Amino acid sequence: MARSAANTAPAEREQWTGQTGFILAAIGSAVGLGNIWRFPGVAYENGGGAFLIPYLIALLTAGIPILFLDYSVGHRFRGTAPLAYRRIHPRAELLGWFQILLSFVIAVYYAAVIAWAGSYFVFSFGLQWGDDPQGFFLGEYLQVGEPTISTTLVSAVALPLVLTWAVILIVLALGVAKGVEKANFIGLPLLVLAFLALVVRAITLPGATDGLDALFTPNWGALTDPEVWIAAYAQIFFSLSIAFGIMVTYSSYRKRKSNMTSPGLVVAFANSSFEVLAGIGVFSALGFLAHQQGVGIADIEGLTGPILSFVTFPAVISQMPGGSLFGALFFGCLVVAGFTSIISILQGVSGSVQEKFGLGIRQSAVTVSAICAVISIALFSTTSGLLALDTVDQWANNIGVVTSAILMTLLLVWVLRRGEELRFHLNAVSTFQIGRWWNFLIGVVGPVFLAYMLIQKVVSLLTDGYEGLPTWYLITFGWGTIAFVVVGAFLMTATPWGRLGQEPFRPWPPYPPGTRRPVADEEASR
Template identity: 75%
Template structure:
């Protein structure tokens, strides 16, 4: 039951997390995903090794945590998924909320496919079905990758687990925040922590593990003078925390009115970074074993990041280690859990937005969103062109779409509608860790500047060099077309009339003097 007080309207008895631990575990589940396992270790290794931890920590403190707090403040104060929350802040801000939700929609349809791959490999690990040629198995026998085209040939080995993923998503979303999302995270996150810790311990006992850790942690101090290393650090923090595309706005909107928001945010941020460091240790200890087996140096290995690391390099390692079956089963189970909790968080924002905008019941919103996403996901990413389409859409959605979203969010909130001081006061009113004006400086100056540099560098690279040698028409359809689709849909959906409870008389709580002045 939502709290009420004189002078404000209760926000429709909004569902809430039953306790703060549930919210924290769900937020950690959202932040800890596949990118923590397969992206961070490779980025750190290529960006100065142990020296990379310095720009990584700076990026966490100056951009990651401040923007995470901004997401929390918007969702918690305005009690809605991104479009409704931004609309309540200022009516003209609704398109930004839809831009973020459409990014979540796009990401969900291909992210589910990677979870399906992990589910398949969980089964394959029992008998090491990938054989000795793990690369050939992954792109050939399993995914059946073809030329860059729009294929309609469905690969049943991908489609079947993908259907199972979407059925599970439907059930959890229909159960709601407390009975669905929270309960899944209460089980999966502790289980993931235990399972992955066990993998790391096992990896550390392998021959060559220490050589792998030496390669991972040996600092290249000269890298600290390279701007691209700092951009890589901000990029990693930014993408791993699930910020700026509506997820944490939605999660915070279900938090209880008197919840301690900033302390929870610190727990989530540092838990996410701790898991990334743990993943780096586990991955490079394992790669050290592979290098030892092949009698080569770590830098001579291929596939140190991304899907190739998980579905080509790791299966090769698993096949060579004693007890590889068990290691493989636990590793791919961990990928499934990490990916699934992130997928649920992405889709909760989409389902909540549909429910709020169109006046649907929770179950109807869950069914409609899951059905639409499943059809697109299966029709596009379980085909023989699925891998190429997934890689291209992911590149543009993350490196262009989300970065642009964060720039718009920070600039509009701080400089255009000038709600930064109000949101700072809100967080300070409900939290034990107070935010000073330094928070506004980081949000309004430091974060946008670094994000603009990141975006500019990426746009120049994509325009001049293309992407992965793919044909221009293919990049236009799946790359630039993704950004165009998200942008157009954001405007169109914001223009539609609200059929749900827009609550024009909604009054945020607590009442703050800055609200009246603005």
């Protein structure tokens, strides 16, 4: 006798309330700290206005295609990265855990930056950094010490970090629709409105046009430099939240019959639009700072990363009329942008643990948040926290995430030969159809650029080190991070699955086209 539909259909999954909820959550994930503190400096250093050409090409040939690849895997195989890849091929589960453990690592240190931004939001009202923003940030606030494994907690960082993890726990415990979606529904419009207010204020400051000229004046000669093109692909890749399990997880929460490609285009172009907006706001403010100091933009130090946000921008805020309000808006934006990103990162981790061990939503949220919080506080709220954070971030993103993307594209396109099936799936459920060119982009163009980036970075780290830090420190926090992810992926793959991982699963719609749809597959109608 045939098994009943109830016994063969995949387990009921949480779902977004609709397409708008998914789009807002996906944009919230993509728009993060890197949009504000990375893109403007990268564009300025790589050809100014001319950089937008390779940037757009990178978006169309790598960013959007790999974003679609993530969507297709999660939506067709109905799971977080480990479960979805397991359903493609049992041994592919290893890649899923590699991606999820990268998300785990990134979330652990990302929360510390959100805590810094929260502290600076409060500091803005009294301009507490005074006349020496760098001394305040590195000395009085973070109390940066030597590159050691410090156990000395900095209470000014630890307390807001505890609060950050408490809020994250609440959102994750509420689930996809009531927690993650609502957080983005509130946070994303708030972020956009606040940042628009910042930009409007910034472009009215004296010297703002000099900053915009510095950012957008094209250096056409830069287009012949291969490094500029690599920088463009790297920026697109790191800003879209692709290839480390986030979008696989998010797309798995969409109903079976859901348009996937058109929302993907909205997400990708919304993310890039925010980056350009961030560039306008940041360089208008930098133009004002240069005007006040009587120097050129090129003479200002700290045009990217934490130094831009927590040293250079406080210097701008201190010199402008109404600086307290401007500062509160800026750091408030950092908090919201960081928060909408970190909950997407941790939803993948929490969802994976939930599926692997058969836990409830709240059990999984509490378990993951508690473990992350303990590690986060122990490592990144100490006097060596900034150095550890910078080192872990360098290896997790430039080595871990790039490696993950290369493995993902090669595995799906060349080893398991699933490229055409995944393209079929996207076209079967979506209005915007993709042609065979997609297989070429994800199977050739993407891996080639990513492999060049990876080789270049590995050689640089092995020969030149990083930021003058001792070799033992780089091995511990840099290469040690990659070792942790690899070993953890093997251990999690070897751990037995609960019920969900043992259930029969039939992807829908059937492939190849024309295959008879199984009567038992109830979820196909959802």
